[in-house]
Amino acid sequence: MIGFRYIRARLSRPGFPSGSYTHPARKMSSQLKDQTLFKEQAFIGGKFVDAASGATFVVTNPATGDKIGSAAEMDVGDLQRAIDTAAAAFKTFRKTSGRARARMIRAWYDLTVANTEDLGRLITLENGKTLAEAKGEVTYAASFMEWFSEEAPRVYGDVIPASNGVNRAFTVKQPVGVCGIITPWNFPAAMITRKVAAAVAAGCTVVVKPDAETPYTALALAELARRAGIPDGVINIVTTSKNLQTVGKELCSSPKIKKISFTGSTNVGKLLMDQASSTLKKCSFELGGNSPFIVFDDVDLDLAVEAAVLSKFRGTGQTCVCANRFFVHAAVYDAFAAKLTAAVAKFRIGNGFDAGVTHGPLIHGRALAKVQDHVDDATAKGATVTIGGAPAAALGANFFEPTVVTGVTQDMKIASEETFGPIAALFKFTTEDEVVELANSVEVGLASYLMTNDVSRVWRIAEGLEFGMVGVNTGAISDAATPFGGVKYSGFGREGSKYGIEEYVTIKSVTIGNIGL
Structure with missing residues (x-):
């Protein structure tokens, strides 16, 4: 397993970079250019x-x-x-x-x-x-x-x-x-x-x-x-x-x-x-998601890894549109796993204010416990951790190493539960029909991702996926101009785009009679 390095928190200055930290007992607002933006009252x-x-x-x-x-x-x-x-x-x-x-x-x-x-x-x-x-x-x-x-x-x-x-x-x-x-x-x-x-x-x-x-x-x-x-x-x-x-x-x-x-x-x-x-x-x-990220064997693997990193590890894996299940074609599975592991090895975790840090903590201990549970469940059932897989306790209570897991199967928790943390779980597939069925096997349907250079396949897979959003050859799908929302147990309604304002209006019809000819 590739080793993992991270930047240790400055314990003497835990909130901010060197030279700018004020002890929490003092007014936090002094750390802002506009101190009046820090409010502790409701509005x-x-x-x-x-x-x-x-x-x-x-x-x-x-x-x-x-x-x-x-x-x-x-x-x-x-x-x-x-x-x-x-x-x-x-x-x-x-x-x-x-x-x-x-x-x-x-x-x-x-x-x-x-x-x-x-x-x-x-x-x-x-x-x-x-x-x-x-x-x-x-x-x-x-x-x-x-x-x-x-x-x-x-x-x-x-x-x-x-x-x-x-x-x-x-x-x-x-x-x-x-x-x-x-x-x-x-x-x-x-x-x-x-x-x-x-x-x-x-x-x-x-x-x-x-x-x-x-x-x-x-x-x-x-x-x-x-x-x-x-x-x-x-x-x-x-x-x-x-x-x-x-x-x-x-x-x-x-x-x-x-x-x-x-x-x-x-x-x-x-x-x-x-x-x-x-x-x-x-x-x-x-609502919740369990996003599939599908990698076919005709795609540029460097592009696929770049998109995977952007989708999976943004916010330390704590976004509703994070890729949760990576379905990788058997012909490129090992190569993709190796490249993704190498990319993750370049991450630096630590306090978000410190120079060089790429990924911060999980939000609280409950989030870390769930990530740990998913890793433990997967490895107990035969999966292999290629990098990460453990809390970074030296940094603090809420830090977990970004993780790549191979050999993941459908009987593991991560196949059906949203992790909401920094685990990339790699499944193997061989055919289009197989991967669409696997992708759709969960009860939620928010975001999904597809990596392929076959235009015909793009149409087939995008139409077959039971998700409200599909990203093709990209890991970034959020944009104010495009509708955001899901299907199935991921909810209903759309935010952003021209459709977003429709959620906040009602339609009234007015009929004027006896106009005459």
């Missing part, structure tokens, strides 16, 4: 506020375990205040023109781009991804603001020829109302902007519940929205940790919330859908 009605109870919860750095700061522990009463505020704001905001909303969102975009460095530092601090990757996420997050600022004035209806000849009919699209937005920790900026920018562009108001692991990025974006002139009450941020279940249930069951948008696990999505059913809310869910 309701254009103001940063404490929980009514005064309760807070601690937020820690996954790379070091150090306390970053606190956040407001909001309860159902606090949430109701946010919902009422959003409902009141909707009465006015829904009447604004698309062009006016476009200018607001564009100003929000401009401020976000201008503060990329600070937002990136917040993401690295609370999420753990490298600073370069975090700043890349900010750019990606901002792209949804730019996109939906351009879509806001173009929510078109239709003129419909009536059947009887004397009536005239047309449709208008109107904002659905107050939207509940629930976002995960793995993209603390982009998962918010992809939803909120679309909702605001449509004329909706929102109540956002970010993940308790990563509240600060959401709160900083709210501050920038306030500066951009987005009216008070249009965007509200409710933070909670221990009250997650009761707050989530109220968000789904409140009759004042007309839509729920959620990104997270399939199991939680099922629970939220059940809770939302009592009020028949409009829902869009982006």
